[in-house]
Protein backbone atom coordinates (compact mmCIF):
# COMPACT_ATOMS: atom_id res chain seq x y z
CA UNK A 124 0.00 0.00 0.00
CA UNK A 125 2.88 2.37 0.66
CA UNK A 126 4.07 1.58 -2.86
CA UNK A 127 0.58 1.77 -4.31
CA UNK A 128 -0.06 5.31 -3.17
CA UNK A 129 3.18 6.89 -4.35
CA UNK A 130 1.54 8.40 -7.45
CA UNK A 131 -1.50 9.72 -5.54
CA UNK A 132 -2.07 13.41 -5.03
CA UNK A 133 -1.15 14.55 -1.52
CA UNK A 134 -4.63 15.40 -0.27
CA UNK A 135 -3.71 18.76 1.26
CA UNK A 136 -1.05 19.66 -1.27
CA UNK A 137 -0.38 23.40 -1.45
CA UNK A 138 -0.59 23.12 -5.24
CA UNK A 139 -4.08 21.64 -5.25
CA UNK A 140 -7.21 23.81 -5.25
CA UNK A 141 -9.55 20.84 -5.45
CA UNK A 142 -11.82 20.35 -2.43
CA UNK A 143 -9.71 19.24 0.59
CA UNK A 144 -10.19 20.90 3.92
CA UNK A 145 -7.08 21.70 5.91
CA UNK A 146 -7.07 24.06 8.87
CA UNK A 147 -3.63 23.34 10.33
CA UNK A 148 -1.74 20.38 11.72
CA UNK A 149 -3.11 20.92 15.22
CA UNK A 150 -6.70 20.66 13.96
CA UNK A 151 -5.83 17.61 11.91
CA UNK A 152 -4.32 15.89 14.92
CA UNK A 153 -7.48 16.48 16.95
CA UNK A 154 -9.62 15.15 14.08
CA UNK A 155 -7.43 12.04 13.85
CA UNK A 156 -7.25 11.38 17.59
CA UNK A 157 -11.04 11.65 17.94
CA UNK A 158 -11.52 9.31 15.01
CA UNK A 159 -9.01 6.75 16.25
CA UNK A 160 -10.59 6.58 19.70
CA UNK A 161 -13.91 5.46 18.16
CA UNK A 162 -12.68 3.72 15.02
CA UNK A 163 -14.39 0.45 16.02
CA UNK A 164 -17.63 1.75 17.56
CA UNK A 165 -20.75 1.67 15.43
CA UNK A 166 -22.89 4.79 15.88
CA UNK A 167 -25.95 2.71 14.94
CA UNK A 168 -25.81 1.42 18.51
CA UNK A 169 -25.01 4.79 20.10
CA UNK A 170 -28.24 5.13 22.06
CA UNK A 171 -28.13 1.57 23.43
CA UNK A 172 -24.43 0.82 23.86
CA UNK A 173 -22.25 3.91 23.53
CA UNK A 174 -23.80 6.78 25.50
CA UNK A 175 -20.72 8.92 24.91
CA UNK A 176 -21.24 8.74 21.13
CA UNK A 177 -24.92 9.46 21.53
CA UNK A 178 -24.02 12.45 23.66
CA UNK A 179 -21.59 13.77 21.03
CA UNK A 180 -24.26 13.55 18.36
CA UNK A 181 -26.81 15.33 20.55
CA UNK A 182 -24.36 18.06 21.51
CA UNK A 183 -23.20 18.63 17.93
CA UNK A 184 -26.80 19.11 16.82
CA UNK A 185 -27.45 21.52 19.72
CA UNK A 186 -24.40 23.57 18.80
CA UNK A 187 -25.29 23.69 15.11
CA UNK A 188 -28.90 24.66 15.75
CA UNK A 189 -27.56 27.47 17.90
CA UNK A 190 -25.08 28.53 15.21
CA UNK A 191 -27.84 28.71 12.61
CA UNK A 192 -30.35 30.60 14.79
CA UNK A 193 -32.73 27.67 15.23
CA UNK A 194 -35.82 28.32 17.37
CA UNK A 195 -36.42 26.37 20.60
CA UNK A 196 -38.11 23.40 18.98
CA UNK A 197 -35.52 22.92 16.22
CA UNK A 198 -33.31 19.84 16.03
CA UNK A 199 -31.92 17.29 13.63
CA UNK A 200 -29.46 14.47 13.25
CA UNK A 201 -26.13 13.55 11.74
CA UNK A 202 -25.78 11.85 8.37
CA UNK A 203 -22.81 10.42 6.51
CA UNK A 204 -22.39 13.39 4.15
CA UNK A 205 -23.99 16.25 2.29
CA UNK A 206 -25.52 14.00 -0.33
CA UNK A 207 -27.36 11.98 2.32
CA UNK A 208 -28.47 15.18 4.12
CA UNK A 209 -29.98 16.60 0.93
CA UNK A 210 -31.68 13.35 -0.04
CA UNK A 211 -33.19 12.95 3.42
CA UNK A 212 -34.42 16.55 3.29
CA UNK A 213 -36.21 15.69 0.03
CA UNK A 214 -37.74 12.57 1.54
CA UNK A 215 -38.93 14.50 4.58
CA UNK A 216 -40.50 17.19 2.41
CA UNK A 217 -42.29 14.62 0.29
CA UNK A 218 -43.71 12.74 3.29
CA UNK A 219 -44.66 16.03 5.00
CA UNK A 220 -46.43 17.27 1.88
CA UNK A 221 -48.52 14.09 1.70
CA UNK A 222 -50.34 15.35 4.76
CA UNK A 223 -51.30 18.66 3.13
CA UNK A 224 -51.57 17.57 -0.47
CA UNK A 225 -52.56 13.90 -0.49
CA UNK A 226 -53.59 14.24 -4.13
CA UNK A 227 -49.99 14.65 -5.35
CA UNK A 228 -48.87 11.56 -7.22
CA UNK A 229 -45.67 12.89 -8.84
CA UNK A 230 -43.93 15.22 -6.39
CA UNK A 231 -41.58 17.89 -7.77
CA UNK A 232 -38.80 19.98 -6.32
CA UNK A 233 -37.59 23.29 -7.76
CA UNK A 234 -33.87 23.98 -7.63
CA UNK A 235 -31.80 26.92 -8.92
CA UNK A 236 -29.54 26.40 -11.93
CA UNK A 237 -26.55 26.09 -9.60
CA UNK A 238 -27.91 23.53 -7.09
CA UNK A 239 -25.81 20.48 -6.28
CA UNK A 240 -26.29 17.24 -8.29
CA UNK A 241 -27.18 15.36 -5.09
CA UNK A 242 -30.75 16.61 -5.64
CA UNK A 243 -30.80 14.76 -8.98
CA UNK A 244 -29.55 11.65 -7.21
CA UNK A 245 -32.27 12.01 -4.58
CA UNK A 246 -34.93 12.44 -7.23
CA UNK A 247 -33.81 9.26 -8.94
CA UNK A 248 -33.93 7.25 -5.74
CA UNK A 249 -37.14 8.80 -4.40
CA UNK A 250 -38.98 8.93 -7.72
CA UNK A 251 -39.36 12.67 -7.62
CA UNK A 252 -38.94 15.20 -10.41
CA UNK A 253 -36.36 17.98 -10.26
CA UNK A 254 -37.30 21.22 -11.99
CA UNK A 255 -33.89 22.85 -12.45
CA UNK A 256 -34.14 26.50 -13.48
CA UNK A 257 -32.49 27.13 -16.84
CA UNK A 258 -30.70 30.36 -16.11
CA UNK A 259 -28.78 32.21 -13.41
CA UNK A 260 -29.22 35.87 -14.36
CA UNK A 261 -26.23 37.81 -13.00
CA UNK A 262 -25.09 34.57 -11.30
CA UNK A 263 -28.19 34.76 -9.14
CA UNK A 264 -31.36 32.75 -8.63
CA UNK A 265 -33.96 33.40 -11.32
CA UNK A 266 -36.72 34.25 -8.85
CA UNK A 267 -39.30 34.99 -11.53
CA UNK A 268 -38.85 31.56 -13.16
CA UNK A 269 -38.75 29.96 -9.74
CA UNK A 270 -42.15 31.35 -8.87
CA UNK A 271 -43.52 30.40 -12.30
CA UNK A 272 -42.25 26.84 -11.87
CA UNK A 273 -44.43 26.25 -8.81
CA UNK A 274 -47.36 24.00 -9.67
CA UNK A 275 -49.76 21.67 -7.86
CA UNK A 276 -47.10 18.92 -7.71
CA UNK A 277 -44.42 21.10 -6.11
CA UNK A 278 -43.44 20.02 -2.61
CA UNK A 279 -40.04 21.59 -2.07
CA UNK A 280 -37.89 24.54 -3.13
CA UNK A 281 -34.12 24.69 -2.63
CA UNK A 282 -31.74 27.57 -2.06
CA UNK A 283 -27.99 27.15 -1.53
CA UNK A 284 -25.81 28.93 0.98
CA UNK A 285 -23.82 29.17 -1.16
CA UNK A 286 -24.08 27.10 -4.36
CA UNK A 287 -20.86 25.29 -5.25
CA UNK A 288 -20.13 27.09 -8.54
CA UNK A 289 -19.88 30.77 -7.49
CA UNK A 290 -19.66 30.91 -3.71
CA UNK A 291 -22.36 33.60 -3.68
CA UNK A 292 -25.27 32.88 -1.34
CA UNK A 293 -28.74 32.51 -2.86
CA UNK A 294 -31.36 35.06 -1.72
CA UNK A 295 -32.98 32.79 0.88
CA UNK A 296 -35.36 35.45 2.19
CA UNK A 297 -36.71 36.11 -1.32
CA UNK A 298 -37.06 32.37 -1.97
CA UNK A 299 -38.85 32.15 1.37
CA UNK A 300 -41.35 34.74 0.13
CA UNK A 301 -42.22 32.28 -2.65
CA UNK A 302 -42.61 29.25 -0.36
CA UNK A 303 -44.40 30.98 2.53
CA UNK A 304 -48.19 30.54 2.51
CA UNK A 305 -48.00 27.99 -0.30
CA UNK A 306 -47.22 25.02 1.94
CA UNK A 307 -43.88 24.42 0.23
CA UNK A 308 -40.87 23.04 2.07
CA UNK A 309 -37.84 25.35 1.87
CA UNK A 310 -34.53 23.53 2.16
CA UNK A 311 -31.25 25.42 2.39
CA UNK A 312 -28.21 23.52 1.13
CA UNK A 313 -25.56 24.88 3.46
CA UNK A 314 -23.23 21.92 2.91
CA UNK A 315 -20.39 24.15 1.77
CA UNK A 316 -21.16 27.37 3.63
CA UNK A 317 -22.70 26.19 6.90
CA UNK A 318 -19.42 26.45 8.77
CA UNK A 319 -18.30 29.62 6.99
CA UNK A 320 -21.18 32.07 6.59
CA UNK A 321 -22.19 32.40 10.29
CA UNK A 322 -18.63 33.59 11.03
CA UNK A 323 -18.01 35.44 7.76
CA UNK A 324 -21.07 37.62 8.34
CA UNK A 325 -19.17 39.39 11.07
CA UNK A 326 -16.75 40.70 8.45
CA UNK A 327 -18.85 40.74 5.27
CA UNK A 328 -22.16 42.66 5.35
CA UNK A 329 -22.99 41.46 1.82
CA UNK A 330 -23.94 38.02 3.20
CA UNK A 331 -27.74 37.83 3.41
CA UNK A 332 -29.80 35.97 6.01
CA UNK A 333 -29.59 32.32 5.01
CA UNK A 334 -30.48 30.28 8.10
CA UNK A 335 -33.42 29.77 10.48
CA UNK A 336 -33.56 33.53 11.01
CA UNK A 337 -35.63 33.35 7.81
CA UNK A 338 -38.87 31.95 9.26
CA UNK A 339 -39.87 29.95 6.17
CA UNK A 340 -36.69 27.85 6.15
CA UNK A 341 -37.72 24.27 7.06
CA UNK A 342 -34.38 22.47 6.88
CA UNK A 343 -30.67 23.12 6.46
CA UNK A 344 -27.90 20.71 5.50
CA UNK A 345 -24.30 21.44 6.49
CA UNK A 346 -21.20 19.33 6.16
CA UNK A 347 -18.92 19.01 9.15
CA UNK A 348 -16.44 17.14 6.98
CA UNK A 349 -15.92 20.23 4.79
CA UNK A 350 -15.14 23.59 6.43
CA UNK A 351 -16.00 22.05 9.82
CA UNK A 352 -12.65 20.18 9.38
CA UNK A 353 -13.66 16.78 10.80
CA UNK A 354 -12.64 13.48 9.21
CA UNK A 355 -14.85 12.37 6.30
CA UNK A 356 -18.25 10.83 6.86
CA UNK A 357 -20.27 13.38 8.80
CA UNK A 358 -22.82 16.02 7.88
CA UNK A 359 -25.88 17.41 9.67
CA UNK A 360 -29.50 17.82 8.66
CA UNK A 361 -31.33 20.35 10.81
CA UNK A 362 -35.06 20.93 11.02
CA UNK A 363 -36.72 24.15 12.12
CA UNK A 364 -39.31 21.93 13.80
CA UNK A 365 -37.66 18.81 15.15
CA UNK A 366 -40.88 16.81 15.05
CA UNK A 367 -40.60 16.93 11.23
CA UNK A 368 -37.80 14.39 11.55
CA UNK A 369 -40.52 11.82 12.25
CA UNK A 370 -41.60 12.00 8.60
CA UNK A 371 -38.38 10.40 7.51
CA UNK A 372 -37.50 8.10 10.44
CA UNK A 373 -37.80 4.37 9.71
CA UNK A 374 -39.07 2.31 12.63
CA UNK A 375 -39.86 -1.34 12.02
CA UNK A 376 -40.29 -4.30 14.36
CA UNK A 377 -42.35 -6.88 12.46
CA UNK A 378 -39.54 -9.39 11.93
CA UNK A 379 -37.69 -11.75 14.25
CA UNK A 380 -34.83 -9.31 14.94
CA UNK A 381 -36.73 -6.71 16.95
CA UNK A 382 -36.97 -2.94 16.61
CA UNK A 383 -34.94 -1.25 13.91
CA UNK A 384 -35.26 2.52 14.12
CA UNK A 385 -32.96 4.99 12.33
CA UNK A 386 -33.40 8.65 11.41
CA UNK A 387 -31.72 8.66 8.01
CA UNK A 388 -30.44 6.41 5.23
CA UNK A 389 -27.45 4.71 6.81
CA UNK A 390 -27.63 1.75 9.17
CA UNK A 391 -24.14 1.16 10.53
CA UNK A 392 -22.26 4.42 10.83
CA UNK A 393 -18.70 5.27 11.75
CA UNK A 394 -18.38 6.27 15.39
CA UNK A 395 -15.02 7.69 14.37
CA UNK A 396 -16.50 10.36 12.12
CA UNK A 397 -18.86 11.59 14.85
CA UNK A 398 -16.14 11.57 17.50
CA UNK A 399 -13.84 13.41 15.11
CA UNK A 400 -16.53 16.03 14.51
CA UNK A 401 -17.18 16.54 18.23
CA UNK A 402 -13.47 16.78 18.99
CA UNK A 403 -12.76 19.36 16.29
CA UNK A 404 -15.85 21.47 17.03
CA UNK A 405 -14.93 21.62 20.70
CA UNK A 406 -11.27 22.20 19.98
CA UNK A 407 -11.87 25.13 17.63
CA UNK A 408 -14.99 26.57 19.22
CA UNK A 409 -16.61 29.74 17.93
CA UNK A 410 -13.38 31.73 18.26
CA UNK A 411 -11.33 29.13 16.42
CA UNK A 412 -13.66 28.94 13.42
CA UNK A 413 -13.98 32.70 13.36
CA UNK A 414 -10.21 33.20 13.26
CA UNK A 415 -9.81 30.74 10.40
CA UNK A 416 -12.65 32.35 8.47
CA UNK A 417 -11.10 35.78 8.93
CA UNK A 418 -7.72 34.49 7.74
CA UNK A 419 -9.31 32.86 4.69
CA UNK A 420 -11.25 36.02 3.80
CA UNK A 421 -7.92 37.87 3.76
CA UNK A 422 -6.33 35.12 1.71
CA UNK A 423 -9.20 35.20 -0.79
CA UNK A 424 -8.71 38.95 -1.04
CA UNK A 425 -5.04 38.46 -1.91
CA UNK A 426 -6.00 36.04 -4.67
CA UNK A 427 -8.79 38.31 -5.95
CA UNK A 428 -6.62 41.44 -6.09
CA UNK A 429 -3.83 39.51 -7.82
CA UNK A 430 -6.15 37.88 -10.35
CA UNK A 431 -7.99 41.09 -11.22
CA UNK A 432 -4.63 42.80 -11.79
CA UNK A 433 -3.68 40.34 -14.55
CA UNK A 434 -4.47 41.52 -18.04
CA UNK A 435 -7.64 39.84 -19.35
CA UNK A 436 -8.61 38.08 -16.11
CA UNK A 437 -11.36 38.91 -13.65
CA UNK A 438 -13.08 37.31 -10.70
CA UNK A 439 -16.53 35.82 -11.30
CA UNK A 440 -19.13 37.56 -9.11
CA UNK A 441 -18.75 38.33 -5.46
CA UNK A 442 -17.71 35.14 -3.60
CA UNK A 443 -18.67 35.01 0.07
CA UNK A 444 -17.03 31.68 0.84
CA UNK A 445 -13.73 30.11 -0.16
CA UNK A 446 -14.68 28.59 -3.47
CA UNK A 447 -14.42 31.09 -6.30
CA UNK A 448 -13.87 31.33 -10.02
CA UNK A 449 -12.15 33.66 -12.46
CA UNK A 450 -12.71 34.06 -16.17
CA UNK A 451 -11.43 35.89 -19.22
CA UNK A 452 -13.28 37.93 -21.84
CA UNK A 453 -10.27 38.09 -24.10
CA UNK A 454 -8.63 34.65 -24.22
CA UNK A 455 -9.39 30.97 -23.58
CA UNK A 456 -9.39 30.38 -19.82
CA UNK A 457 -9.18 26.61 -20.31
CA UNK A 458 -5.86 27.13 -22.12
CA UNK A 459 -4.72 28.94 -18.96
CA UNK A 460 -5.99 25.95 -16.98
CA UNK A 461 -3.90 23.62 -19.16
CA UNK A 462 -0.82 25.78 -18.61
CA UNK A 463 -1.32 25.78 -14.84
CA UNK A 464 -1.90 22.08 -14.84
CA UNK A 465 1.40 21.51 -16.71
CA UNK A 466 3.13 23.35 -13.87
CA UNK A 467 1.59 20.95 -11.35
CA UNK A 468 -1.29 23.12 -10.12
CA UNK A 469 -4.52 21.21 -9.61
CA UNK A 470 -7.33 23.61 -10.42
CA UNK A 471 -11.04 23.22 -11.11
CA UNK A 472 -12.78 24.15 -14.35
CA UNK A 473 -16.34 25.41 -14.58
CA UNK A 474 -18.85 26.78 -17.08
CA UNK A 475 -21.41 29.63 -17.20
CA UNK A 476 -19.05 31.42 -17.51
CA UNK A 477 -16.15 29.26 -18.63
CA UNK A 478 -13.77 29.72 -15.72
CA UNK A 479 -11.03 28.38 -13.48
CA UNK A 480 -12.23 27.44 -10.01
CA UNK A 481 -10.17 27.55 -6.85
CA UNK A 482 -11.11 26.29 -3.42
CA UNK A 483 -8.81 27.74 -0.80
CA UNK A 484 -7.93 26.60 2.70
CA UNK A 485 -5.13 27.37 5.14
CA UNK A 486 -2.90 25.14 2.96
CA UNK A 487 -2.67 27.90 0.40
CA UNK A 488 -1.39 30.69 2.61
CA UNK A 489 2.27 30.16 1.62
CA UNK A 490 1.75 29.90 -2.15
CA UNK A 491 -0.32 32.96 -3.17
CA UNK A 492 2.61 34.80 -4.72
CA UNK A 493 3.97 31.78 -6.55
CA UNK A 494 0.53 30.97 -7.94
CA UNK A 495 -0.11 34.54 -9.10
CA UNK A 496 3.29 34.74 -10.71
CA UNK A 497 2.70 31.48 -12.63
CA UNK A 498 -0.77 32.66 -13.57
CA UNK A 499 0.61 35.96 -14.90
CA UNK A 500 3.19 34.18 -17.07
CA UNK A 501 0.79 31.60 -18.40
CA UNK A 502 -1.89 34.16 -19.18
CA UNK A 503 0.64 36.12 -21.25
CA UNK A 504 1.55 32.96 -23.16
CA UNK A 505 -2.11 32.17 -23.84
CA UNK A 506 -2.61 35.75 -25.00
CA UNK A 507 0.31 35.56 -27.42
CA UNK A 508 -0.66 32.11 -28.66
CA UNK A 509 2.22 30.02 -27.28
CA UNK A 510 -0.19 27.98 -25.14
CA UNK A 511 -3.38 26.67 -26.74
CA UNK A 512 -6.27 24.79 -25.19
CA UNK A 513 -6.27 20.99 -25.12
CA UNK A 514 -10.08 21.13 -24.86
CA UNK A 515 -10.36 19.46 -21.48
CA UNK A 516 -13.86 19.98 -20.04
CA UNK A 517 -14.96 20.46 -16.43
CA UNK A 518 -15.36 17.52 -14.04
CA UNK A 519 -16.75 18.00 -10.52
CA UNK A 520 -16.42 14.37 -9.53
CA UNK A 521 -16.22 11.11 -11.40
CA UNK A 522 -16.08 8.53 -8.65
Ligand SMILES: *Cc1c(COP(=O)(O)O)cnc(C)c1O
Nearest residue numbers: 204205206239286287312314315
Ligand atom coordinates in the same frame (compact mmCIF):
# COMPACT_ATOMS: atom_id res chain seq x y z
C1 LIG B 1 -20.26 19.06 -1.13
C2 LIG B 1 -21.64 19.54 -1.38
C3 LIG B 1 -22.72 18.67 -1.32
C4 LIG B 1 -22.57 17.17 -1.19
O1 LIG B 1 -21.84 16.78 -0.11
P1 LIG B 1 -21.05 15.38 -0.02
O2 LIG B 1 -20.55 15.43 1.38
O3 LIG B 1 -19.99 15.40 -1.08
O4 LIG B 1 -22.03 14.29 -0.24
C5 LIG B 1 -23.97 19.22 -1.47
N1 LIG B 1 -24.15 20.53 -1.68
C6 LIG B 1 -23.11 21.41 -1.75
C7 LIG B 1 -23.39 22.87 -1.98
C8 LIG B 1 -21.82 20.93 -1.62
O5 LIG B 1 -20.78 21.79 -1.70
